[in-house]
Amino acid sequence: xxxxxxxxxxxxxxxxxxxPRWLPLLYLSHKRLSQWLVDWLSMIPVAILTALLTPILFxxxxxxxxxxxxxxxxxxxxxxxxAWRTKSLGGTVIVGMLLYWLTGMLW
Amino acid sequence: MNNDSxxxxxxxxxxxxxxxxxxxxxxxxxxxxxxxxxxxxxxAQQAGLPWWAVLLMSIMVFAGSSQFICIAMLAGGASxxxxxxxxxxxxxxxxxxxxxxxxxxxxxxRWFLSLFAYGITDESFAVNMVRFRxxxxxxxxxxxxxxxxxxxxxxxxxxxxxxxxxxxxGAFGINYALTAMFICLLIYQLRGAIFLLTALATALxxxxxxxxxxxxxxxVGASMGGATLGFLIKRWQRSEHGTD
Numbered sequence: 001x002x003x004x005x006x007x008x009x010x011x012x013x014x015x016x017x018x019x020p021r022w023l024p025l026l027y028l029s030h031k032r033l034s035q036w037l038v039d040w041l042s043m044i045p046v047a048i049l050t051a052l053l054t055p056i057l058f059x060x061x062x063x064x065x066x067x068x069x070x071x072x073x074x075x076x077x078x079x080x081x082x083a084w085r086t087k088s089l090g091g092t093v094i095v096g097m098l099l100y101w102l103t104g105m106l107w
Numbered sequence: 108m109n110n111d112s113x114x115x116x117x118x119x120x121x122x123x124x125x126x127x128x129x130x131x132x133x134x135x136x137x138x139x140x141x142x143x144x145x146x147x148x149x150x151a152q153q154a155g156l157p158w159w160a161v162l163l164m165s166i167m168v169f170a171g172s173s174q175f176i177c178i179a180m181l182a183g184g185a186s187x188x189x190x191x192x193x194x195x196x197x198x199x200x201x202x203x204x205x206x207x208x209x210x211x212x213x214x215x216x217r218w219f220l221s222l223f224a225y226g227i228t229d230e231s232f233a234v235n236m237v238r239f240r241x242x243x244x245x246x247x248x249x250x251x252x253x254x255x256x257x258x259x260x261x262x263x264x265x266x267x268x269x270x271x272x273x274x275x276x277g278a279f280g281i282n283y284a285l286t287a288m289f290i291c292l293l294i295y296q297l298r299g300a301i302f303l304l305t306a307l308a309t310a311l312x313x314x315x316x317x318x319x320x321x322x323x324x325x326x327v328g329a330s331m332g333g334a335t336l337g338f339l340i341k342r343w344q345r346s347e348h349g350t351d
Contacts, residue, residue: 092290
């Protein structure tokens with residue numbers, strides 16, 4: 001592929017990525033938000049984080065199967081505890097990484 | 108650093124301080140982006156993309172999972188249009204995050220919002236939402252989170268095309284960095300029974316959806332389903348106790 005092909009492709013990808021990031025923010029931040037919408041949106045962060053995490057912890061990717069024996073899930077337990085007790089984002093990331101690394105060598 | 112900012116007017120110094128605060132909050136994201144960016148660079152290089160194409164893609168798109176998909180599809184000989192269509196579907200979830208962020212960016216001017224929107228990712232969204240909720244978190248700090256992550260992403264993806272193949276797979280458990288970060292951010296969000304219930308409902312929906320339906324629609328589907336359930340419980344509880 002030539003430069004122009006790449007430019008065309010990335011411009012297209014960039015546009016369809018940018019618009020969903022941009023339009024709701026632009027529209028909703030200049031509008032008086034009704035209480036039900038604020039209430040509903042307050043549930044979005046916990047829901048998105050859960051939706052992103054669930055397959056990582058409980059499922060294999062190809063083929064897609066349920067798996068309750070993943071190393072990711074095992075390490076998630078102490079990682080949850082560390083996050084719960086310390087509330088430290090950086091600390092949790094470091095502990096999670098090290099546990100995953102060390103356990104991975106024995107697994 | 109201080110010497111430079113001493114010459115600036117007071118308001119500029121203020122922005123810079125808040126931006127720096129954002130950079131400070133961004134480092135766990137950067138730690139997670141680095142290995143993923145390197146991996147992306149390696150795959151791109153193996154698929155025949157030159158380093159400057161990876162640079163262009165990371166600047167113009169800045170969305171990890173769709174960049175991986177793009178490279179896989181290019182390697183498989185897919186048409187440009189089908190890659191763009193796939194990108195749209197994969198990245199629609201950002202509309203939900205953008206909406207939730209709007210609650211905290213009321214009446215901010217449109218130029219700032221247009222710049223800010225560029226950096227909305229799963230990771231920056233989660234980090235910024237917690238800060239907006241729990242402390243004084245300015246729009247400049249939030250922008251700092253987005254843009255430092257963006258910079259690290261660009262640098263690490265381009266580096267991957269050059270040095271990626273010399274780094275051993277899975278060194279230091281770095282593949283777990285973003286998972287651990289999501290776990291901690293989820294803990295921050297579990298502030299009561301309703302949130303716990305919402306998480307459990309979302310997890311069940313997400314798992315079933317993920318196993319039954321190919322693609323990434325489970326993220327938006329389960330998020331909206333779980334959030335709606337949590338929202339209804341909250342409403343119902345309010346009317347039960349008669350408080351509003």
